[in-house]
Amino acid sequence: MADYQLFINGEYVDAQSGETFTTHDPATGEAIGEIAKAGREDSVRAIEAARKAFDEGPWPKMSGAERGAKINEIADAIEAKAEKFSEMEARDGGGTIKKAMFADVPGAVGAFRWFAKLAIEEADEVEVPGTPFPPSQNWVRYEPHGVTTGIIPWNFPFIMAAWKLGPALAAGNCAVLKPASFTSITALMLGEVFQEVDLPPGVANVVAGPGGTCGEELAVNPLVDKTAFTGSTEVGRRIMQLASGTVKPVTLELGGKSANIVLDDADLDLAAACVLWGTFFHNGQVCESGTRALVHKSIYDEFLSLLVDRAGKIVIGNQMDFNTDLGPLVSRSQVETVERYVALGRDEVGEPICGGHRPEGLADGLDAAAFYTPTIFAGVPNSAKIAQEEIFGPVLSVIPYETEDEAIAIANDSIYGLAGGVQSSNLERARSVANRMRTGTVWINDYHLISPERPFGGYKQSGIGRELGLNGLRAYQQVK
Numbered sequence: 321m322a323d324y325q326l327f328i329n330g331e332y333v334d335a336q337s338g339e340t341f342t343t344h345d346p347a348t349g350e351a352i353g354e355i356a357k358a359g360r361e362d363s364v365r366a367i368e369a370a371r372k373a374f375d376e377g378p379w380p381k382m383s384g385a386e387r388g389a390k391i392n393e394i395a396d397a398i399e400a401k402a403e404k405f406s407e408m409e410a411r412d413g414g415g416t417i418k419k420a421m422f423a424d425v426p427g428a429v430g431a432f433r434w435f436a437k438l439a440i441e442e443a444d445e446v447e448v449p450g451t452p453f454p455p456s457q458n459w460v461r462y463e464p465h466g467v468t469t470g471i472i473p474w475n476f477p478f479i480m481a482a483w484k485l486g487p488a489l490a491a492g493n494c495a496v497l498k499p500a501s502f503t504s505i506t507a508l509m510l511g512e513v514f515q516e517v518d519l520p521p522g523v524a525n526v527v528a529g530p531g532g533t534c535g536e537e538l539a540v541n542p543l544v545d546k547t548a549f550t551g552s553t554e555v556g557r558r559i560m561q562l563a564s565g566t567v568k569p570v571t572l573e574l575g576g577k578s579a580n581i582v583l584d585d586a587d588l589d590l591a592a593a594c595v596l597w598g599t600f601f602h603n604g605q606v607c608e609s610g611t612r613a614l615v616h617k618s619i620y621d622e623f624l625s626l627l628v629d630r631a632g633k634i635v636i637g638n639q640m641d642f643n644t645d646l647g648p649l650v651s652r653s654q655v656e657t658v659e660r661y662v663a664l665g666r667d668e669v670g671e672p673i674c675g676g677h678r679p680e681g682l683a684d685g686l687d688a689a690a691f692y693t694p695t696i697f698a699g700v701p702n703s704a705k706i707a708q709e710e711i712f713g714p715v716l717s718v719i720p721y722e723t724e725d726e727a728i729a730i731a732n733d734s735i736y737g738l739a740g741g742v743q744s745s746n747l748e749r750a751r752s753v754a755n756r757m758r759t760g761t762v763w764i765n766d767y768h769l770i771s772p773e774r775p776f777g778g779y780k781q782s783g784i785g786r787e788l789g790l791n792g793l794r795a796y797q798q799v800k
């Protein structure tokens with residue numbers, strides 16, 4: 321029996337093949353669990369359970385208030401196990417325990433609570449007054465799609481699980497979730513929570529296994545009514561193709577190469593903090609990371625020295641230690657990807673002004689092959705590959721500019737459009753720059769703050785649709 325089993329139709333089960341795969345703590349390389357390895361047949365079983373739960377079960381027939389109450393119970397039950405969820409989230413993916421305790425677990429709880437609130441408060445039917453065809457009457461209804469599936473990445477596994485299941489359940493759908501193979505533990509642990517709160521069987525199912533089999537089935541299966549994916553742009557395109565066979569609506573949250581524009585009137589201390597936090601939080605393994613800093617020429621040299629000075633103070637180490645700022649990347653292969661891009665950067669623009677190597681002098685037991693130092697390239701032309709392609713690691717490109725128009729043109733010169741930042745002491749000016757950026761989110765004098773109450777998603781090849789906010793609920797509803 322696997323340590324972590326699939327959660328299908330209200331029960332924990334092994335994969336039908338009996339196969340398992342091993343998940344590791346990337347900091348030490350230690351195996352931390354055997355996970356049931358779902359194949360297509362297990363995804364089919366989970367989809368059929370969700371289909372039955374939707375077509376015959378109580379969940380879609382319950383009132384929004386009843387569903388909201390149940391989703392709040394899910395949030396309560398997660399909070400009661402917050403310590404365990406935080407520990408496993410940090411160990412499995414390599415994010416710091418600080419991130420797990422202050423962002424991942426409360427972020428997931430917050431998302432469930434937000435969608436519970438919408439389920440309770442948002443009317444699922446409104447009468448539209450003033451018909452053009454008297455004496456007829458008109459109503460608009462918001463109804464669940466039916467069976468929804470969600471496929472999520474390894475960088476924020478627990479929050480992503482909540483972003484998919486929260487709105488799906490709030491709207492009355494029955495759902496199947498597939499976590500990333502590097503980080504399946506906390507999503508599978510959600511099954512215990514669903515059992516504790518007596519969620520009806522089949523309403524929420526979790527299958528872990530390879531994207532190419534278990535994952536593809538979730539996007540292609542004709543019993544599925546809607547699919548949502550967060551991950552790379554490349555796989556996002558594949559999901560669209562698979563979903564097109566039965567014309568399923570898709571929500572896609574994909575890659576990014578976000579620009580953080582530092583205007584000449586910025587508070588440089590605050591701006592440097594926002595640029596570093598915006599890039600290096602979670603080792604840059606964040607889709608909306610501000611990995612291009614666009615800096616005005618008049619403050620360029622002073623700003624670079626602030627960045628280098630502060631980047632040198634970032635503490636790298638064991639992610640389970642509360643004093644650590646940056647733990648390992650998710651895997652050795654992710655570090656190798658970063659190394660390839662840093663080598664490319666050396667060819668394209670020369671030596672980085674800090675970082676550019678694995679850390680030395682790590683504590684005993686830590687595997688240096690899983691870590692990388694915060695790395696900054698200066699004087700990067702926006703046409704360079706390191707400024708155009710998503711690295712998903714701790715690498716910042718600093719790009720000088722002269723005029724505001726030029727900064728905006730550089731920011732928008734990207735196939736992506738997920739997010740961005742503007743650093744300025746003039747809010748009106750910052751907002752006018754933000755309004756011209758072709759992205760789904762812009763932070764002013766800050767970065768990375770995401771609230772479940774505000775919509776999130778991307779322009780261009782960063783995705784389709786929005787999660788969170790009221791838009792996030794609507795994405796899981798049909799309109800009649």
Ligand code: NAP
Binds near residue numbers: 473476532553607
């Ligand atoms: P990925 O390779 O695209 O994988 C994401 C998920 O898709 C995983 O669960 C993966 O399963 C699965 N998958 C892979 N191939 C599949 C296929 N052919 N059919 C169905 N599912 C498949 O991305 P990742 O490397 O995990 O995550 C990094 C990427 O995610 C970055 O590009 C980042 O920008 C993006 N991201 C975007 C957001 C956002 O909100 N926009 C948030 C987080 C991450 P396996 O793990 O088994 O391969």
Ligand code: MG
Binds near residue numbers: 344345412
């Ligand atoms: Mg792992």
